[in-house]
Amino acid sequence: MQAKAPAGEDSTTAVVDSVLGALMTVGRSMRQRVAGDDLDPGLFWLLKNIAAEGPLRVTELAGCTNLDTSTVSRHVAQLHRAGLVERTPDPDDGRAHRLQLTDTGRSRLHDAFERRRTLLRRALGSWEADDVAELDRLLGRFVSDIDDLAAERENA
Incomplete structure (x- = not known):
């Protein structure tokens, strides 16, 4: 026999499940090719992080994307072959390299972002401006809280 959940827990679980489903749907939409x-x-995600944090070593890129170093290395090789990133010697360690976007990589990343912006603009097109602003505020708060929890987990 299953224990009865405390009052309010069923509705909280339902809301959390709904938010989880929504996040998964949005994430899937943003990860799909537009x-x-x-x-x-997957390469878009790496380019985005290199643009935001770079120049980076492969190990640093793996850390900021929460991916395995070997996985990131394979993807970086693809990015390099495609001319989207370049490797430059690490000034702190002559044996290592840092990654940065090429002009082509910056352009391709910009174009990919613009296509996703267009998708979001279309999805929010019928919303009132105040509702869009409220969504932005709440998502900012949500992301901040998630980041705080992740930092607590890392420091525990």
Whole structure:
């Protein structure tokens, strides 16, 4: 026999499940190729992080994307062959390299972001401006709380 949940827990679980489902749907939409995309969604994520945090070592890129170093190395080799990133010597360690976007990589990343912005603009097109602003505020708060929890887990 299953124990009865405390009052309010069933509704909280339902809301959490709903939010989880929504996040998974949005995440899937953002990871899928958008019309006109020729950039693999996984590579898009790496390019985005290199642009935001770079120049980075492969190990640093793996850390900031929460991916295995060997996985990141394989993807970086693809990015390098495609001319989207370049390796430069690490000034702190002559044996290591740092990754940065090439002009082509920056352009492809910009185009991929623009296609996703267009998708979001279309999805939010019928919303009132105040509702869009409230969504932005709440998502910002949510992401901050998630980041705080992740930091607590890392420091525990």
